[in-house]
Amino acid sequence: MSKVNISIEQLFELGAHFGHRKRFWNPHMEDYIFCEKNNIHIIDLYKTQEKIVELYETFRKLSSVGNKVMIVGTKRVASSYVSEFGEKTGMPYISHRWLGGMLTNWKTIKVPINKLLEYQENKASGELESMIKKEAVMLEKEMKKLSLVFDGVKDMKGLPDALFVIDVENEKIAVQEALKMGIPVYGLVDTNSNPSNLTNFVPINDDSSKTIKFVLNLLSEAILEGQDSARKQGLVQKLDGDKGPKVFSLNTTTKAVSVKAEEKPEAEVEAKAEVKEKAEVKKEETVETKKATTAKKPAAKKATTTKKATTAKKPAAKKATTAKKPAAKKTDK
Secondary structure: OOOOOOOHHHHHHHOOOEEEEHHHOOHHHHHHEEEEEOOEEEEOHHHHHHHHHHHHHHHHHHHHOOOOEEEEOOOHHHHHHHHHHHHHHOOOEEOOOOOOOOOOOHHHHHHHHHHHHHHHHHHHHOHHHHOOHHHHHHHHHHHHHHHHHHOOOOOOOOOOOEEEEEOOOOOHHHHHHHHHOOOOEEEEEOOOOOOOOOOEEEEOOOOOHHHHHHHHHHHHHHHHHHHHHHHHHOEEEEEOHHHOEEEEEOOOOOOOOOOOOOOOOHHHHHHHHHHHHHHHHHHHHHHHHHHHHHHHHHHHHHHHHHHHHHHHHHHHHHHHHHHHHHHHHHHHO
16 A cells, blocks of 8 residues: 555545446446445445555566566547557557457467558558559558557567456457456456456446546556566566567576586595496496307207207118018028
8 A cells, every 4th residue: 555545535536436327237246336326336445445456566566577468448438548558568458449369369360460560661661652652542541450450469479468458348358268368357347347257356437537547557657667677687578479478587697507516525436436347347247248158059059950960860770670670580481
């Protein structure tokens, strides 16, 4: 509360307490309604004060780490303030119209963004002046259409880390896409909205230009404060393709990490040398034994060949004995 000076009198003068009519109320907002007057719900400003302080701290922490927060507000009441917020803080924003698939189908959305960047480069280089007038006028018209939708997102190279929405009911598609992609959603919520899917929210009159301007100015201060602390720490944001933002350090004053090996005592070094010598001796012995075994194997083969020769000679001896027997019988007669 010391950093953010918000009084309930300020909020009351801005008209932040006015909700919607009783018949349009959402039961999820029952805890944030103070009373009812002339069939109109009155928002509890003490709770709005607490929630604004919480949101201020979360946005300051997000920006201090280098994270990107996309702000979405396509209402006529809020569009001008949203674009100012994006230009002031350098955060991506959508102030004209939310295209379906801005988060869930980012690769296809990048195609018209690249076209817009090409047209802007051609205009800056002076190529449009050398073209035919009709073609130059057509290109300028197309560039204006693309810039209305994609001007706040043309420098965004990946998905944001958080989404801030003005009027959750009006930006239902944006909230659904962020929840599908696992991106935390913050927003301004009136008495007719359902805040159950949001990570954090501010119960406030989201139809008043004064309240929207007041909240966005506070949040822009929080983001700028976080960015200053990140610069002091030497943190810089790096967008790594479609994988989203990453943070790395550029501190030149930080000490270089020593990669040298630690000095070890001599006893340990000698013990390791002895172990290495023993291992080498064992390797040499195993090599010698392998050689001896390979030398003995052919001798064994020779012995087997001699056995085959003896077995071949045996039938010849049997034949000789059978031939001699009948001759002996004839002499007896």
